[in-house]
Structures are given as C-alpha cells and as structure tokens.
Amino acid sequence: MKLLYGRGWLLPGRGWLLVGLFLLIAVAPFIPGWLVFLLTIAFAKGLVVLGVVLLLRGDLVSFGHGLYYAAGAYAAGLALRAGLPVRDAAVLVLLGVVVSTALAAIVGLFLARYRGIFFGMLSVAFSMILYSLLLKLYWLTGGTDGLSVRVSSIFGLQPGAEYLRLAQYYFVLALTVGAVYVAYRLTASPLGYLMRAIYDNEIRVEYMGASVRRAIYRTYLLSGALGGLGGALTAITVGHIAPDLAYWTVSGEFVFVALLGGTGSVLAPLLGSVVFEFVRNYAFKLSPYTWQLLLGSVLLVVILFAPGGLWSIFERLARREPGETAPRKERRWALSWRR
C-alpha cells in the first residue's frame, strides 16, 4: 500500500472551494434528475470511502466498511419499521451515525490490535457476520427482500414529490460538506499526524509515549461514523435497503474507489466516488454483461498513469510552475508536502 499513500493532504485554495461548492448548489436545479440522483449517491458513498481513506493514512486497509454502511442504513430502516414517531431524515441519519459509531467502538477494540492482512481480513469477517444476520433474521430485516426507507421530512421541511430528489441532494451535500470539514480538521490535528506517524514508524510512536492502538482506535471510531453516515444517507436517497450493503464486494468497492480517487486530500474520495458512479453508470449502459471489465480497465489506466489516484493529477497540475526546468519527478518530491 505504500505506493498508494498520498503525498499530502491537500486542499485547493479557499476561493476554488467556494466556487466548486457554489456550482454544486447552483447547477443542481438545472441538470437532469438522474444526474442529481447519481451525484447524491456518489457523495453519500464518498463519505464511506473517506472513512476508508482515514485508515489508509495509517497503512490500514479496511475491506469491511460495508459493515458500517449497512449498520447506518439498517439503523434508519429498522427505526422506521419499529414505528419511530419522527420520520425526519436528519433524525434517521443521526441514528445511523450513533449506531455505526457504537458498533465501531466494539469492533475497533479487536481490530486495533491487528495490522496488514489480518486487519483487512478481520474487517471482512465482521461485515460478513452482519451480512449473514441481515439475511437470516427475516422477521426483523426482511431478509433478501430488504426494507423500505421512506422519510416524511428533511429538517422538518416536507418537499413536494417533484422537489424531493433535489431536497435530498442538498441534504446530502450539506452533510457531506460538514463531514469533510471534520475529516480535514482531524487530518491536520495531532491525532491525524499520529496516524501518518504510525504509517511510517510504529516503534517510534510508542517510544514517544503515545499508544499506537489508541490512535488507531480513535480514528477507527470516526471512520465507522462516516461509514454509518454514508449508509443512512444512501438508504434515505434510494428508499430501500438490502443485506447486500454489508456484502464483501460492496466493501471492496469502497477500497476500489479510495484507490481511484487517491489519498492526497479529503476531497479525493468524493472525486473518486463521483467518477466511479459515472463510469459504472455508462459502463453498465454500454455493456450490461461486462461492465466490470470496463471498470477494471479504468482502474488499471489510473494506476499506470496516476498511481497516487485521480487527485494526484490535480496535485501535479497545481505544482507545475511556468518556466520550471527540473525533471518532473524531482519537482514532485521537492514540493510534495503542504507547508
């Protein structure tokens, strides 16, 4: 995984961020509904990928984030099924985040003890346990039929049917912006740097007097919370949930998107997620039976030409100064970290 590690945790200038955000807000009412839906799903899943990337910064590959994705979604779905009196999207999302964080608090106690392939495989094991439970507890979860997730309001507002998709989009966008900001603060904090230190040298971290296990555990909590947030948002947007959310291929997809986007920025998972959804959408349209082949080819091309993920292309463009004659590789190393 070393080669895939981001060379920085860059954010574009504040001006560019505001322009981008303004475009995402302003353009939405004028684009087709399917595109709004696709972006909504991409942002929701991008949050789960962000959780995966936070762990990747500590050289930990979670192949089981479907666990939190499904936990967030099913927390919302089961609450509605149980007759929760408040059917507001915000309440359901909060519930999803609380449940997934609580789950991460338990699972993290085990996982924080392991590294490398053991961490990855154990995380798969936990997600597959949940998958089996969701599948077998038919009386509670509806088995393979899944559950319907219908909300009646978003932050107390009840948009008409023609505006529902747009309202969901803005709801997801607002929470995505908030979550990305929290992740950004984390990565710039001592705890965030401690994860980068763990990536480099666990021995030194312990000999500085910090607990590697605790640092991983705390980051894992946030990572799980992001997974639950993404799951609950997806459930509300799609309106239906099924056990597949916890299946290992879904978890693998999050890792796939993390590599596609790169780990160079808190925005990279969102970029990767949007590109992934677009590619999958069009690949499925062009070739319904072999669309995975096209997806795999895209990842191969990205690995070959942008091994740091799609975000690394922006990094390179941003760092290229006019008239500079130094070889590209040297330039990249010299300017690779945020000062």
Added chain:
Amino acid sequence: MGVVLETVAVSRSFGAVKAADNLSLRFAEGQVVGIVGPNGSGKTTFVNIVTGYVKPTHGRILFRDRDITRLRPREVTNLGIARSFQIPQLYTHLTVLENMLIALSVQERRHWEFWRPLRLDGRVEAALRVLDQFGFQDGADQRVSTLPEGGRKVLDVALSFALQPSVLLLDEPTSGVSVDDKFGVMDTLMRVVKESGVTAVFVEHDMDVVARYADRVLVFAEGTILADDRPEAVFANPAVRAHVLGEGV
C-alpha cells in the same frame, strides 16, 4: 547527586546466550555514562531492558525508586526515560519540523486532540527552538528521507530530547556517521545534554568518542561488567585493553 536509575541483579538470556548477567548498576543525576564492549556483549540489550522493550528474566529496574521492570516502552517513556536507536527511528515521509511537532504534542499530552491543528504557533516556535539547539536552523522543512545519516542520528536524539526526559539512552549515536562528522555530531548532542542536566547513557564503539565525552565508562563483556570507572582509569586497565581493543591478543 541522587540516583535516578538503578538496575538490581538484572539478567536476561536468549537461549544459551547470557546477554545480561546479574547486572547491578546505579546512574546518578546529570551523569554522562559511556557503554563500550565488543559485539554481542549485551550493550543494546541493556538499553532495551531499561526501556521496556526486552523484559529481564530476573532482577528489577528502578527509576527514582519506582519499580519499572514490567512497564511497556510507552509507559517507561512517559515516566521520563527516552532513547534513541542505532538505526534512527523517524517518520521519514514527514518533514523535520513535523517530526518534532508530533514529539512535542505527545510531550504536552495533547496528541489525542483531533480538532485543533498540530501546527499551533506556540508549538511551532517551541519545535524550532529545539531544532535550533540541535543544529537544524535551516532544514526544518526538509523531508526526513532526504537527510544524511548524521542528520538522522541527531534528529533521532532531538525527538527523544524533546520529550524532556530525566534519562536519555543513546544507542550508538555515531554509528554510520562518517569519521569527519563523528565529533561534530557528538559535540552537538553532548552540548545539549550537558546544558539540560539530563542523565545520558550512550553505547559507543569508538573509544576516542567515549574518552572525550563520558564522565564514567562501563565495559560490557558477555553480559557482565568488566570495568566501571572514570574513562582514564578504564582505558588504562590491561584487561579492558585486551578485551575491547584486542591488545596483546
């Protein structure tokens, strides 16, 4: 001067090899102690035992009269015993300044903060001050992976020093450093050590370095102490000269 660190009849074996054999030693506050001995004599094992990386088979380790024998490295460090390594243990993907900032955040017990940035103004100033003491006036923004071996050695010690320990254990601080740079590196390290009054114990192969900087020299041989005295007395000892320098063999 009071005793800050004490080992009481400490032993440790690796199979048939006795790396530490009934070692009873006392280290006084502010003392600079050099440890010499041939390869395999138990020098690094001693450092590993004191810092909690290797647990002794028998015996006790006392830090300010507190038994720390069974503590983990992290707990030993937090009590005030820091160490550097024969192969520098650094965060090579990060800059010199970021390495130091992480050390300071841990020393401040603020390493769990996840909202306030690592790069607080006060912390950056403090980090630059420590780096300045160790001669990194201009290289703070340099990535550690680009530092020469001597620079890495000094930074490794600087990170441990930033934790404000009472005892600093340096495992071969000049190994891998060129002959020309050796005394420059040691001058820098020992100047800071003497100024701070920290108890320093350094493992070293170069007798000239030990003779120049140590107040006291311990000579290890097959896990035991062959000699324990002032440098001039130790290096005049024929048994030491035969065992360590190979004279008369």
